[in-house]
Amino acid sequence: MMTDELNYQVIFVRDVSLAAAFFMENLDLKKEEDLLVAGINCPVLKMFNGHRLMLLKHFEPETEPTVIYTDDCLRDFCKLKRKGIEMFSVPIYRTKGLSCEFFDPSGNHILLLEERDYTDA
Amino acid sequence: MRFQKTLVDKNEVIMESAYEANSPLTTGKYAIQMIFNGAAAYTIANRELNLYSGNFIFLNQDTSYSRKIDSSVKVDAMSVLFDPDFVIDFEYSRTAKDELLLDEPKAEQRIAPVFVEAIYPLQGDMKFNLLNLKKQVEEGNTDNLLLNTYLEHCLLNYYALYDAEVLNRAAALKFLSHTTKSEILRRLSIARDYIISNYNKNICLEEIARIACLSVNHFLRTFKQAYHQSPHQFLTSIRLRQAKYFLRNTDYPVNEIVDIVGFECPSSFIRLFRNSFHITPGQYR
Numbered sequence: 001m002m003t004d005e006l007n008y009q010v011i012f013v014r015d016v017s018l019a020a021a022f023f024m025e026n027l028d029l030k031k032e033e034d035l036l037v038a039g040i041n042c043p044v045l046k047m048f049n050g051h052r053l054m055l056l057k058h059f060e061p062e063t064e065p066t067v068i069y070t071d072d073c074l075r076d077f078c079k080l081k082r083k084g085i086e087m088f089s090v091p092i093y094r095t096k097g098l099s100c101e102f103f104d105p106s107g108n109h110i111l112l113l114e115e116r117d118y119t120d121a
Numbered sequence: 122m123r124f125q126k127t128l129v130d131k132n133e134v135i136m137e138s139a140y141e142a143n144s145p146l147t148t149g150k151y152a153i154q155m156i157f158n159g160a161a162a163y164t165i166a167n168r169e170l171n172l173y174s175g176n177f178i179f180l181n182q183d184t185s186y187s188r189k190i191d192s193s194v195k196v197d198a199m200s201v202l203f204d205p206d207f208v209i210d211f212e213y214s215r216t217a218k219d220e221l222l223l224d225e226p227k228a229e230q231r232i233a234p235v236f237v238e239a240i241y242p243l244q245g246d247m248k249f250n251l252l253n254l255k256k257q258v259e260e261g262n263t264d265n266l267l268l269n270t271y272l273e274h275c276l277l278n279y280y281a282l283y284d285a286e287v288l289n290r291a292a293a294l295k296f297l298s299h300t301t302k303s304e305i306l307r308r309l310s311i312a313r314d315y316i317i318s319n320y321n322k323n324i325c326l327e328e329i330a331r332i333a334c335l336s337v338n339h340f341l342r343t344f345k346q347a348y349h350q351s352p353h354q355f356l357t358s359i360r361l362r363q364a365k366y367f368l369r370n371t372d373y374p375v376n377e378i379v380d381i382v383g384f385e386c387p388s389s390f391i392r393l394f395r396n397s398f399h400i401t402p403g404q405y406r
Contacts, residue, residue: 072253072256074250074253074267074270074271074274075253075267077270078264078266078267078270079267081266082266091274093246097249098246098249114249116246116249118244118245
């Protein structure tokens with residue numbers, strides 16, 4: 001599986017506990033640890049490919065899309081739809097793989113990406 | 122082990138794992154038949170084809186076919202069967218304008234599409250989606266929304282592949298008549314399937330041309346126009362691709378793989394492999 005060099009990203013969320021529950025329940029991210037940053041609890045979640053997502057309490061959402069990697073975009077797309085989460089793109093084929101987009105409960109623009117290695121497929 | 126799942130819209134996913142099995146004559150649904158491990162012999166209308174691991178064949182709804190598995194290794198096969206109404210609706214929603222889809226949401230009185238039936242390598246998005254579907258079925262997932270989403274995407278992938286492999290290749294043929302182009306490509310597809318199906322045997326050009334109902338010269342010229350390579354180059358590429366499969370998925374010695382895929386001597390195989398993939402078979406393994 002292809003991985004970018006940067007495998008640690010931060011996302012601003014309104015409520016870290018609710019956001020952590022959202023990502024773990026809907027996208028199968030696993031909690032790796034709770035970091036204390038300036039006395040504030042910041043959960044670190046691990047994606048299936050080893051990339052980490054650190055949740056940081058902040059009232060304004062990220063301005064740039066946050067990429068969350070998945071091993072099956074269609075599965076997660078159906079799961080999110082079934083939970084009533086509004087998707088603003090159906091799964092789209094890109095040069096890097098299959099992706100769809102939605103807003104998380106904090107208003108962050110999430111790009112859910114199933115990376116596909118087409119070189120030897 | 123046999124699994125059968127009938128989905129909504131009368132589509133089906135059938136998975137089978139066996140050393141020996143005989144499937145009865147089947148017809149009535151569009152089918153993607155694929156083999157993940159080993160090989161299976163198909164009788165499709167009046168054609169006898171072998172489907173090897175890493176390949177799939179798409180069959181029309183009115184084609185009658187049967188399958189026989191008789192193998193020393195366990196064969197993993199998967200069939201995805203599409204109900205004709207599902208394919209008609211899919212094609213209608215893909216081709217009709219938005220206004221028409223709003224006025225007439227159902228594809229009433231539409232004719233079921235007829236595709237040129239051919240064997241394709243299982244690669245690209247089709248491979249990823251089918252493997253994800255296989256995984257869900259193996260895990261016992263019965264979510265119809267999810268399973269049908271996979272099937273819709275498999276059709277989407279197949280249409281993209283069909284545009285590239287059939288329609289664009291037919292367009293590349295140097296004939297004026299559209300009907301002639303389609304007919305030549307249909308015959309070339311039969312020849313291509315024959316080569317894929319018998320890649321490990323000693324097949325000659327005259328035989329392939331005869332199967333395609335074309336003269337040798339006509340066959341050679343049109344094959345090159347459509348596929349940008351000679352039949353011999355195509356046969357070599359199939360042998361090399363199958364060799365890659367055996368290198369990656371088995372522990373057979375290289376000499377044995379050379380024999381299995383139909384090359385005559387290991388040194389020419391190694392040279393061809395290195396020239397094609399810029400890596401030796403040993404390094405690839």
